[in-house]
Amino acid sequence: MPVGMILLIGVGILIYLGFAQRALDRMRLTDKQALLFIGAVLIGGFIPDIPLTENVSINIGGGILPILLIGYLLYRADTVKEKGRAVAALLIATVAVYGATKIVPVEPTYSVFMDPMYIFASLAGIIGYLAGRSRRSAFIAGAGSMVLTDIISRVEVALIGGRGTLVIGGAGAFDAIIIAGILAVFLAEVVGETRERIQGGTSQVPRGHRKLEKTPRDKNPHDKEGE
Amino acid sequence: MKSRGKLLLLGLVFVLLLGIFLEAYGGKEEVLKISTGESQEFFEFLNPDERTDGEYYTLVDEEGNAIMKTHRHLHEGDSFIGGDNRFFEVFKVEDNLAYARQVDSSPALGPSLAPLTKGISRFLPFEFPVIFQGDEEKDRTIGIYHSHGAESYVPSDGSESIPEGGGVLKVGETFASRLEQEGVEVIHSQETHVPHDSGAYLRSRRTAEELLKENPDAVFDLHRDAVPPQEYLAEIDGEERVQITLVVGRQNQNSGNNQDFAEGLKQVADEKHPNLIRGILMAKGNYNQDMNPRKLLLEVGTHENSREDAEESIDLFAEVATTYLYDTGAGDEQRGALPDSPSGAGGIAFGRVIGLIFLALLAAAAFLLISTGSFEELKAKVKNFAQREFSKQPESDPDKDKGE
Numbered sequence: 327m328p329v330g331m332i333l334l335i336g337v338g339i340l341i342y343l344g345f346a347q348r349a350l351d352r353m354r355l356t357d358k359q360a361l362l363f364i365g366a367v368l369i370g371g372f373i374p375d376i377p378l379t380e381n382v383s384i385n386i387g388g389g390i391l392p393i394l395l396i397g398y399l400l401y402r403a404d405t406v407k408e409k410g411r412a413v414a415a416l417l418i419a420t421v422a423v424y425g426a427t428k429i430v431p432v433e434p435t436y437s438v439f440m441d442p443m444y445i446f447a448s449l450a451g452i453i454g455y456l457a458g459r460s461r462r463s464a465f466i467a468g469a470g471s472m473v474l475t476d477i478i479s480r481v482e483v484a485l486i487g488g489r490g491t492l493v494i495g496g497a498g499a500f501d502a503i504i505i506a507g508i509l510a511v512f513l514a515e516v517v518g519e520t521r522e523r524i525q526g527g528t529s530q531v532p533r534g535h536r537k538l539e540k541t542p543r544d545k546n547p548h549d550k551e552g553e
Numbered sequence: 554m555k556s557r558g559k560l561l562l563l564g565l566v567f568v569l570l571l572g573i574f575l576e577a578y579g580g581k582e583e584v585l586k587i588s589t590g591e592s593q594e595f596f597e598f599l600n601p602d603e604r605t606d607g608e609y610y611t612l613v614d615e616e617g618n619a620i621m622k623t624h625r626h627l628h629e630g631d632s633f634i635g636g637d638n639r640f641f642e643v644f645k646v647e648d649n650l651a652y653a654r655q656v657d658s659s660p661a662l663g664p665s666l667a668p669l670t671k672g673i674s675r676f677l678p679f680e681f682p683v684i685f686q687g688d689e690e691k692d693r694t695i696g697i698y699h700s701h702g703a704e705s706y707v708p709s710d711g712s713e714s715i716p717e718g719g720g721v722l723k724v725g726e727t728f729a730s731r732l733e734q735e736g737v738e739v740i741h742s743q744e745t746h747v748p749h750d751s752g753a754y755l756r757s758r759r760t761a762e763e764l765l766k767e768n769p770d771a772v773f774d775l776h777r778d779a780v781p782p783q784e785y786l787a788e789i790d791g792e793e794r795v796q797i798t799l800v801v802g803r804q805n806q807n808s809g810n811n812q813d814f815a816e817g818l819k820q821v822a823d824e825k826h827p828n829l830i831r832g833i834l835m836a837k838g839n840y841n842q843d844m845n846p847r848k849l850l851l852e853v854g855t856h857e858n859s860r861e862d863a864e865e866s867i868d869l870f871a872e873v874a875t876t877y878l879y880d881t882g883a884g885d886e887q888r889g890a891l892p893d894s895p896s897g898a899g900g901i902a903f904g905r906v907i908g909l910i911f912l913a914l915l916a917a918a919a920f921l922l923i924s925t926g927s928f929e930e931l932k933a934k935v936k937n938f939a940q941r942e943f944s945k946q947p948e949s950d951p952d953k954d955k956g957e
Contacts, residue, residue, distance in 0.1 A: 330902030341913045427752035441839040442751040488716030488747035496759025519924045
């Protein structure tokens with residue numbers, strides 16, 4: 327392959343992974359954990375898929391790892407209310423994304439302003455952020471709704487007929503599951519930061535005075551509500 | 554959240570899902586359809602492109618001469634390279650008419666960044682040591698898959714969509730066997746990626762990734778169009794045959810290279826089998842072409858052409874593809890068998906690399922500005938980050954922090 331093309335592919339991947347690392351860092355992960363996660367997703371994408379049924383399997387990098395992260399984020403949520411909001415966001419986002427796959431035209435040439443993949447990711451991200459007001463719930467809704475949409479589409483095929491196999495997260499780090507999660511966090515970040523700026527602060531209660539907040543300088547500086 | 558609230562939510566989700574199912578599959582006549590007439594009407598404001606009135610868009614030049622007709626909605630900024638190699642860019646869409654002006658050359662580099670990237674790439678060394686690939690036949694690999702594997706040809710297959718495996722898979726088989734005759738190793742995925750909805754490209758992304766792991770010289774996503782049959786019929790090699798459209802997605806960093814690839818293929822096709830390529834459509838969307846700079850979508854005829862005719866045309870195209878990739882200088886550069894040249898595939902890629910880095914820095918800066926609110930705070934934050942991250946090297950350049 328020509329040097330220029332190798333560079334183009336390499337730089338593209340590096341920029342994507344760089345943004346992905348920053349996005350994960352904005353949730354309940356530290357810099358190093360985020361880096362480790364990205365590394366694991368990359369390597370996991372090359373490990374053979376794990377078969378679930380006769381024609382459905384799951385990729386470790388693009389499927390199992392994001393699902394584990396979603397589980398971890400839900401487990402680490404401070405309150406039952408936060409957990410509930412995140413699960414609600416995930417379910418609503420799934421309905422919205424699945425509905426969108428039926429409404430958005432089949433060919434991207436027909437789409438109004440952007441590729442369906444970005445439309446789905448934005449939809450899930452906006453719903454996740456609105457419901458949970460946090461980047462974590464945006465990720466849960468973004469990546470999780472892609473997994474659930476995959477499963478629903480499979481049920482649909484089983485009901486109406488059709489032939490084919492499905493690998494959940496089969497494209498590894500470049501799967502729509504990961505891309506949707508990352509995009510959702512960035513959307514939440516941009517919307518959230520802009521909203522906070524217009525509002526003139528993070529919330530009515532100043533930092534350090536909120537309920538359930540431990541110390542202003544926790545181990546992880548991003549480990550606060552609203553992030 | 555109380556358990557009653559949870560139950561209510563679950564119930565709501567179930568009802569909504571059921572609604573979508575019934576909406577999509579309530580009417581029993583057509584098993585696979587995107588949505589019903591009512592929902593199409595309802596969502597027309599979202600989707601003004603689904604024309605149910607049987608009319609088409611006509612691409613016209615500034616004098617009003619028709620260039621082509623298509624059922625596809627044309628947007629401002631879309632472009633089309635006609636069979637005669639004239640390059641048109643859509644600047645206005647009114648009712649059924651898309652007005653296009655002829656542009657001198659195809660802007661393989663993004664128009665906004667072209668002067669910048671061209672300027673910088675002038676100083677780039679193109680004499681990198683390249684590990685030349687041996688041009689032995691075992692190294693030749695091409696990947697084929699079908700994002701819409703249910704697509705079929707009505708006159709031959711009896712239906713326009715077969716979820717168990719459409720006629721387009723057979724066209725893929727013909728393409729594969731002809732490539733194999735030419736000494737190319739072919740990886741052909743028979744995956745259908747059903748259901749036939751806009752999630753299909755997300756599912757086919759996994760197939761594309763599987764193919765790319767084999768490091769193919771090119772990857773083709775085979776489709777068929779959905780316009781009246783005469784739009785795809787032309788005299789090729791003295792007979793009326795089915796034409797092929799090459800589709801390049803504009804919304805990704807590889808669009809310049811993929812367009813260059815499409816233009817190279819068309820040039821060879823124009824010499825060997827004039828009229829075989831109906832044109833190159835640079836359209837909105839990605840088509841998963843963000844994954845590789847030598848990846849094209851082919852529309853082989855339309856649903857009302859016969860599949861046998863489509864197979865004959867893809868047979869001719871296989872010859873074109875192998876000739877371009879393995880017997881021309883441009884093709885050799887595409888595969889890395891020749892060093893990069895400023896105007897070839899390598900040069901275009903270099904330009905895109907610079908553009909990509911520039912855009913990433915711009916995005917990072919814009920994002921930092923949003924999150925800090927002022928340049929002073931931005932500076933303070935960058936400094937603070939640099940101190941935290943590089944505390945062992947206090948003299949380190951604070952500009953190193955481009956990621957946050």
